[in-house]
Amino acid sequence: MASIVLNHVKKHYAKSEGLAVKDFHLDIKDKEFIVLVGPSGCGKSTTLRMIAGLEEISEGDLYINDKRVNDVAPKDRDIAMVFQNYALYPHMTVYGNMSFGLKIRKFKKSEIDKRVREAARVLGLEEYLNRKPKALSGGQRQRVALGRAMVRNPQVFLMDEPLSNLDAKLRVQMRSEIAKLHSRLNTTTIYVTHDQTEAMTMADRIVIMKDGEIQQIGTPEEVYNDPANIFVGGFIGSPPMNFIPATLSETHVQIGDHSISLPEEKLSKLKKENYVGKELIAGIRPENIRLASSAAGDSSENTFTATIDVAELLGSESILYTKIHETSFIVKTPPTSVRNGDPVDLAFDLEKLRFFDPESEKLIV
Amino acid sequence: MPILDTLKRMYRDAFIEQPESAEDPKAFDWFRTKDDRIFGIRREHLSANERQLLKLTFTPYSIEPLNRTKKQQAWANLLYDNVPPVNTPVLPQEIRLVYFVLHRFEDRHRNLNAAIKSFFNRSYLTTIWKTTSEGVIILKNRGDRSCEELIDLVTADFYCDIMMLNVPDVVVSGLSETSSRHRLLFQLARHLFPNQKYFEYVHLFPLMLVHAFADQSRFEIKEWRARIGSLPPELVQSINVYFHHNFNLSTAAGALYIHRNSLQYRLDRVHRMTGLDPKQFHDAVIISLLLLNDHYERWAAEQKKESES
Numbered sequence: 307m308a309s310i311v312l313n314h315v316k317k318h319y320a321k322s323e324g325l326a327v328k329d330f331h332l333d334i335k336d337k338e339f340i341v342l343v344g345p346s347g348c349g350k351s352t353t354l355r356m357i358a359g360l361e362e363i364s365e366g367d368l369y370i371n372d373k374r375v376n377d378v379a380p381k382d383r384d385i386a387m388v389f390q391n392y393a394l395y396p397h398m399t400v401y402g403n404m405s406f407g408l409k410i411r412k413f414k415k416s417e418i419d420k421r422v423r424e425a426a427r428v429l430g431l432e433e434y435l436n437r438k439p440k441a442l443s444g445g446q447r448q449r450v451a452l453g454r455a456m457v458r459n460p461q462v463f464l465m466d467e468p469l470s471n472l473d474a475k476l477r478v479q480m481r482s483e484i485a486k487l488h489s490r491l492n493t494t495t496i497y498v499t500h501d502q503t504e505a506m507t508m509a510d511r512i513v514i515m516k517d518g519e520i521q522q523i524g525t526p527e528e529v530y531n532d533p534a535n536i537f538v539g540g541f542i543g544s545p546p547m548n549f550i551p552a553t554l555s556e557t558h559v560q561i562g563d564h565s566i567s568l569p570e571e572k573l574s575k576l577k578k579e580n581y582v583g584k585e586l587i588a589g590i591r592p593e594n595i596r597l598a599s600s601a602a603g604d605s606s607e608n609t610f611t612a613t614i615d616v617a618e619l620l621g622s623e624s625i626l627y628t629k630i631h632e633t634s635f636i637v638k639t640p641p642t643s644v645r646n647g648d649p650v651d652l653a654f655d656l657e658k659l660r661f662f663d664p665e666s667e668k669l670i671v
Numbered sequence: 672m673p674i675l676d677t678l679k680r681m682y683r684d685a686f687i688e689q690p691e692s693a694e695d696p697k698a699f700d701w702f703r704t705k706d707d708r709i710f711g712i713r714r715e716h717l718s719a720n721e722r723q724l725l726k727l728t729f730t731p732y733s734i735e736p737l738n739r740t741k742k743q744q745a746w747a748n749l750l751y752d753n754v755p756p757v758n759t760p761v762l763p764q765e766i767r768l769v770y771f772v773l774h775r776f777e778d779r780h781r782n783l784n785a786a787i788k789s790f791f792n793r794s795y796l797t798t799i800w801k802t803t804s805e806g807v808i809i810l811k812n813r814g815d816r817s818c819e820e821l822i823d824l825v826t827a828d829f830y831c832d833i834m835m836l837n838v839p840d841v842v843v844s845g846l847s848e849t850s851s852r853h854r855l856l857f858q859l860a861r862h863l864f865p866n867q868k869y870f871e872y873v874h875l876f877p878l879m880l881v882h883a884f885a886d887q888s889r890f891e892i893k894e895w896r897a898r899i900g901s902l903p904p905e906l907v908q909s910i911n912v913y914f915h916h917n918f919n920l921s922t923a924a925g926a927l928y929i930h931r932n933s934l935q936y937r938l939d940r941v942h943r944m945t946g947l948d949p950k951q952f953h954d955a956v957i958i959s960l961l962l963l964n965d966h967y968e969r970w971a972a973e974q975k976k977e978s979e980s
Contacts, residue, residue, distance in 0.1 A: 319865045319866060320970065320973065324904065326866070345927060345928035346926040346927070347908065347912075359775065359830070360774075360775070360826065360831070360832040361832070362705065377727045378727075379727060379775060379777055379830070380775055380830035380831065381830035383830075386827070387826060387827045389823035389826070389827065390823070391817075391823045392820070393823035393824045394820075394824070395786070395790055395824065396790070396816070397789055397790075397792040406828060407827070407828045410785075410786075410828065410829075454827065516928070537928070540928075
């Protein structure tokens with residue numbers, strides 16, 4: 307098992323280009339499942355490859371179990387990698403594929419057999435050991451790819467978009483299988499994905515990256531409820547957080563022609579940070595907006611009248627697409643019979659309202 | 672590369688670049704940097720610890736011909752010296768070549784050969800190692816097995832970084848000349864796109880053009896180069912992603928994590944700044960070539976500066 311520290315790690319490929327990874331600092335605890343997530347080109351795979359030793363670290367230090375490993379060869383870092391492609395030898399059996407890495411490292415036959423059979427048992431592949439990859443389903447092939455990594459008993463698993471080649475249904479299934487496998491093996495795992503749902507469902511902690519920079523590190527709940535900036539608010543969550551311009555007065559926050567009384571704690575924090583008379587960006591999650599009702603104590607103050615552009619009934623919930631003061635809004639409610647074109651009153655849960663600085667885009671409160 | 676300058680200062684006359692410039696290359700330990708510079712240090716000037724440290728930082732480079740079977744040697748003669756084989760079975764007229772360069776490879780070459788052979792199976796002919804860290808896989812010219820999967824396999828099994836260039840439909844006659852062109856292009860591609868691991872030969876055709884006409888284009892398209900060169904990185908990234916997503920605004924905007932309208936605005940800005948519309952196919956081709964040319968020139972300038980210093 308292993309703890310990993312990336313101490314202000316930077317990566318640049320050429321002087322003429324900018325940094326591919328900027329000042330990456332992260333402490334990963336033993337047994338932790340860390341997910342690096344972000345849009346294309348954000349530096350997540352480069353970071354993973356630096357941990358593996360496949361890319362040199364331009365600046366900074368990498369420690370595995372308190373040992374600086376910048377100059378340690380990848381094969382001596384006690385890691386195992388799983389990639390997006392199934393990466394199997396097509397003409398070898400499942401057994402041959404899982405044992406190949408151990409064979410070239412000159413492990414004893416009996417040890418190889420023991421490890422392969424144990425991994426096959428854990429992954430439910432025992433009855434397929436004599437089959438070749440083409441006789442397996444996509445999910446089974448990906449399990450063999452996991453098995454190839456497992457037989458090494460590594461200190462760290464590094465996974466680079468391992469589910470990207472699978473169809474949506476299989477991806478959901480494999481997601482939970484990898485999570486189960488992690489809770490069983492307790493091996494420190496670093497997992498790269500562009501899919502925020504994978505990140506939210508699998509991670510102990512998520513590292514959200516953009517343009518080579520860490521935007522936020524936190525548990526799924528933390529990054530969802532208190533996004534560090536507008537980017538994180540929009541990237542994490544599906545549908546994403548809604549954003550709308552607002553202005554702060556001494557006593558209220560103004561959104562369009564609505565004057566809203568904020569909870570005291572939020573108002574005093576905004577005042578303390580000198581935002582009175584200044585512009586803000588208000589952010590609210592779709593599920594924190596509801597169809598207004600007097601029974602729920604909604605008043606005209608926290609209620610906005612809008613017309614539904616599109617209403618989607620998804621069975622257990624409804625997604626309503628609308629506009630408030632010319633800004634597009636998405637609302638997630640319990641199932642409702644509201645139809646396209648219907649006028650509705652929407653109420654904000656003011657406790658869940660977040661405010662961001664329009665220039666720095668950082669969360670204020 | 673500052674580290675090479677430091678080594679030069681440390682080892683003075685015992686340090687040499689390029690094996691060809693050494694009177695007795697065998698008296699040196701040779702290493703290759705990630706950007707393909709070869710340097711050697713006289714053996715007697717290196718302690719065991721220093722040698723170990725250099726091995727960790729650079730890829731050991733062999734100037735000795737690697738042990739080859741008769742078959743491998745015959746192919747190597749054809750590939751590098753245009754010497755046709757004698758008394759060997761009839762060669763195929765066309766073959767597929769997969770060039771590869773390894774970084775941080777510390778395993779046995781025969782293990783990697785076995786892995787490659789197992790991957791390609793019946794279409795496999797042989798693997799020729801040019802040095803301890805680069806070579807070419809020779810395949811029958813059929814089958815379309817993707818080498819990308821092989822890259823992942825090699826990385827996972829041998830813990831090394833590998834880059835590949837796939838060239839199908841190679842005519843065997845005149846192989847050495849064709850192959851040296853392939854190798855030059857592969858070298859350029861590796862330098863220009865260091866985080867891309869896999870290249871298809873046909874996709875490097877634009878790079879071939881840019882390289883071949885580098886001198887002329889410097890003057891002939893001066894104005895256009897200036898316009899493209901003035902685009903901020905954010906716009907360049909947006910165009911590249913938009914092209915990569917086959918002109919699909921929605922998926923490109925999704926990948927960039929910006930709103931569709933923001934991407935539309937950025938593309939309009941490119942149009943205004945360059946006079947070329949990235950949404951029109953013909954203009955898009957020219958923009959793509961100009962961007963590549965700009966990238967190439969920046970790299971070439973950096974190389975020149977480094978060699979002068």
